[in-house]
Amino acid sequence: MDKRRxxxxxxxxxxxxxxxxxxxxxxxxxxxxxxxxxxxxxxxxQRQGYVYNRAAANLRQRVSSAVALVINDLSNPFFxxxxxxxDEALGAKGYVTLLGSSNESPARQRQVLGSLMEHHPAGxxxxxxxxxxxxxxxxxxxxxxxxxxxxxxxxxxxxPGFEYDFLGLDNRAGTRAATARLIALGHRRIAFYGGHxxxxxxxxxxxxxxxxxxxxxxxxxxxxLIETAPTRLEANAHADALLALEPAPTAAVCYNDAVALGxxxxxxxxxxxxxxxxxxxxxxxxxxAAVGIPxxxxxxxxxxxxxxxxxxxxxxxxxxxxxxGRSVIVPVHLTxxxxxxxxxx
Amino acid sequence: MDKRRxxxxxxxxxxxxxxxxxxxxxxxxxxxxxxxxxxxxxxxxQRQGYVYNRAAANLRQRVSSAVALVINDLSNPFFxxxxxxxDEALGAKGYVTLLGSSNESPARQRQVLGSLMEHHPAGxxxxxxxxxxxxxxxxxxxxxxxxxxxxxxxxxxxxPGFEYDFLGLDNRAGTRAATARLIALGHRRIAFYGGHxxxxxxxxxxxxxxxxxxxxxxxxxxxxLIETAPTRLEANAHADALLALEPAPTAAVCYNDAVALGxxxxxxxxxxxxxxxxxxxxxxxxxxAAVGIPxxxxxxxxxxxxxxxxxxxxxxxxxxxxxxGRSVIVPVHLTxxxxxxxxxx
DNA sequence: CTGAAAGCGCTTACAG
DNA sequence: CTGAAAGCGCTTACAG
Numbered sequence: 001m002d003k004r005r006x007x008x009x010x011x012x013x014x015x016x017x018x019x020x021x022x023x024x025x026x027x028x029x030x031x032x033x034x035x036x037x038x039x040x041x042x043x044x045x046q047r048q049g050y051v052y053n054r055a056a057a058n059l060r061q062r063v064s065s066a067v068a069l070v071i072n073d074l075s076n077p078f079f080x081x082x083x084x085x086x087d088e089a090l091g092a093k094g095y096v097t098l099l100g101s102s103n104e105s106p107a108r109q110r111q112v113l114g115s116l117m118e119h120h121p122a123g124x125x126x127x128x129x130x131x132x133x134x135x136x137x138x139x140x141x142x143x144x145x146x147x148x149x150x151x152x153x154x155x156x157x158x159x160p161g162f163e164y165d166f167l168g169l170d171n172r173a174g175t176r177a178a179t180a181r182l183i184a185l186g187h188r189r190i191a192f193y194g195g196h197x198x199x200x201x202x203x204x205x206x207x208x209x210x211x212x213x214x215x216x217x218x219x220x221x222x223x224x225l226i227e228t229a230p231t232r233l234e235a236n237a238h239a240d241a242l243l244a245l246e247p248a249p250t251a252a253v254c255y256n257d258a259v260a261l262g263x264x265x266x267x268x269x270x271x272x273x274x275x276x277x278x279x280x281x282x283x284x285x286x287x288x289a290a291v292g293i294p295x296x297x298x299x300x301x302x303x304x305x306x307x308x309x310x311x312x313x314x315x316x317x318x319x320x321x322x323x324x325g326r327s328v329i330v331p332v333h334l335t336x337x338x339x340x341x342x343x344x345x
Numbered sequence: 346m347d348k349r350r351x352x353x354x355x356x357x358x359x360x361x362x363x364x365x366x367x368x369x370x371x372x373x374x375x376x377x378x379x380x381x382x383x384x385x386x387x388x389x390x391q392r393q394g395y396v397y398n399r400a401a402a403n404l405r406q407r408v409s410s411a412v413a414l415v416i417n418d419l420s421n422p423f424f425x426x427x428x429x430x431x432d433e434a435l436g437a438k439g440y441v442t443l444l445g446s447s448n449e450s451p452a453r454q455r456q457v458l459g460s461l462m463e464h465h466p467a468g469x470x471x472x473x474x475x476x477x478x479x480x481x482x483x484x485x486x487x488x489x490x491x492x493x494x495x496x497x498x499x500x501x502x503x504x505p506g507f508e509y510d511f512l513g514l515d516n517r518a519g520t521r522a523a524t525a526r527l528i529a530l531g532h533r534r535i536a537f538y539g540g541h542x543x544x545x546x547x548x549x550x551x552x553x554x555x556x557x558x559x560x561x562x563x564x565x566x567x568x569x570l571i572e573t574a575p576t577r578l579e580a581n582a583h584a585d586a587l588l589a590l591e592p593a594p595t596a597a598v599c600y601n602d603a604v605a606l607g608x609x610x611x612x613x614x615x616x617x618x619x620x621x622x623x624x625x626x627x628x629x630x631x632x633x634a635a636v637g638i639p640x641x642x643x644x645x646x647x648x649x650x651x652x653x654x655x656x657x658x659x660x661x662x663x664x665x666x667x668x669x670g671r672s673v674i675v676p677v678h679l680t681x682x683x684x685x686x687x688x689x690x
Numbered sequence: 691c692t693g694a695a696a697g698c699g700c701t702t703a704c705a706g
Numbered sequence: 707c708t709g710a711a712a713g714c715g716c717t718t719a720c721a722g
Binding site for chain 1: 351394396397398399400401403404407411414419420422425426428429432433436439441442443444445446448457460461462463464465487489577578581606607609610613632633636637638640649
């Protein structure tokens with residue numbers, strides 16, 4: 001750190017010939033202090049380049065002005081947008097964001113949570129790594145820090161008394177709408193491509209897909225469920241598994257946009273033309289979905305707005321910790337673009 | 346906040362019948378304390394669920410364990426990856442990341458910096474909003490907090506005494522290599538597409554491009570310089586300006602990958618086939634460059650590694666503030682994929 | 691409207 | 707090896 005002593009309240013008080021308490025009142029805009037005194041003090045702070053030490057104030061007041069945000073995968077634009085939304089809303093409310101990224105590793109996530117807890121945040125927003133255990137999270141953050149979990153449910157049960165809010169997307173309705181639309185276009189053999197069946201969001205999205213099939217009188221075929229890690233790279237690599245089916249599907253409902261974009265590239269690599277002779281839908285509506293080639297038909301989840309919403313929910317809970325754990329499921333809607341045409345005659 | 350009193354060092358000390366000082370020594374693994382006492386204290390901390398209050402410790406020690414990271418555009422994967430790299434490296438060194446995002450607004454940036462300064466970070470990593478003034482930044486953070494600026498130079502001069510480190514890419518060499526490659530493939534009419542001429546990175550990239558043209562005996566045409574905001578959306582919208590030129594260029598060196606991906610979509614919209622009858626190159630090598638359609642020939646900058654590097658540089662300076670402002674320019678290299686073929690005969 | 695004193699949860703010399 | 711006291715930079719009653 002820098003050697004020079006920092007300017008403190010004391011310096012200002014001494015220079016102005018008033019007490020620390022008076023300067024403190026000026027700082028927080030109290031009406032108690034005489035306008036003339038206020039002007040004097042403010043000028044002196046300006047002159048000396050005083051900068052408030054919020055950590056010291058928070059210590060005394062026993063409050064926190066920080067919220068921890070732990071993200072599983074910042075390189076996925078869906079989560080990057082979410083993070084931007086969280087930070088925006090927290091900043092507007094005077095909170096600062098403590099960032100942590102787990103890179104989808106539950107071990108790293110535990111470590112990151114532990115380190116963030118030492119800063120006694122007012123709350124935690126967690127977009128969990130795949131297959132994070134509720135009991136691990138409970139252990140890391142204890143039962144007194146408000147927690148909001150985003151997007152994926154924690155697996156397993158924590159001890160009773162560990163409560164948290166949940167903000168998720170209506171996964172089932174989303175894939176159901178996408179699948180129904182494909183059926184309406186004339187598709188009959190529709191795969192569900194990508195994601196890990198273990199994750200709550202993947203499970204829910206598969207259910208919506210199967211519901212739409214059954215509703216149309218189509219028997220879901222087990223082999224139409226193809227697992228891949230939820231990344232572009234993995235989705236690209238497994239495209240051949242989809243085309244190897246006999247008879248091959250004519251359409252794929254994908255776990256998310258990253259998977260859909262990867263699959264489309266894989267299809268091109270294998271000589272197919274997604275958007276012309278094969279239909280693909282995504283989930284999330286990340287910014288590049290609209291400007292892909294072809295533009296992606298997908299389920300829109302507005303990640304930046306979700307981030308703002310997550311921040312609101314968390315701060316509400318921090319303000320009244322007595323409310324029991326809530327679960328907010330956000331409606332989503334299908335955005336049609338060009339990647340999902342009718343089946344090639 | 347929660348009503349219940351937090352467990353403190355005092356509680357542990359009292360429960361164990363030792364002094365606070367002893368518990369403090371246990372906490373920091375001092376060899377001075379008797380092994381038996383240590384075991385006792387540790388067991389008690391476990392039992393009561395004690396969590397260290399790093400803010401209080403930092404206050405007493407007059408140090409900071411936080412570094413502020415201010416990002417201009419988290420929805421650009423280049424910067425999201427950079428942020429992930431910074432957080433990773435800082436976490437490994439025991440620092441926590443204070444996140445702020447400016448959304449490319451200098452006003453918002455000033456506000457965010459001011460709020461982060463109140464947390465007295467050990468240093469600041471700033472990826473500046475477009476056309477941020479050095480004097481504004483100097484005003485917001487003062488002259489005693491180590492600063493590392495990433496990617497873009499600050500415009501204008503600050504008062505003397507305001508020093509900072511700079512980490513940037515070798516922009517000139519990057520676009521020069523891309524342009525030279527296009528020329529080698531047989532292109533003669535090559536545009537420079539996208540970016541704002543006011544930004545230092547755009548200026549440098551244009552220079553590299555013009556150098557390569559001149560070296561090949563091609564006179565750069567003013568009209569080949571087309572400005573757009575550095576986003577997918579804007580790049581897409583202005584594609585017609587490129588094709589309207591007479592005679593039309595056969596290739597475009599783009600300001601960055603976001604612009605290149607947007608331009609390619611715009612070209613498709615206008616009936617062209619990038620990668621077949623038009624050559625496009627990017628800059629950054631964001632993850633989706635490799636899996637675009639066609640895969641993008643681009644200049645690789647390895648943003649996540651740059652993030653780790655930025656964290657290292659900043660912590661070095663924080664450790665020895667006496668070193669004068671350094672400027673580290675990272676070499677980049679051309680990654681050839683399919684988006685830049687030879688000109689259509 | 692302003693000041694003197696105590697305290698937030700830690701660490702740091704200084705004794706012993 | 708352990709304890710008593712002072713202090714980091716603030717805020718909070720309590721007097722006046």
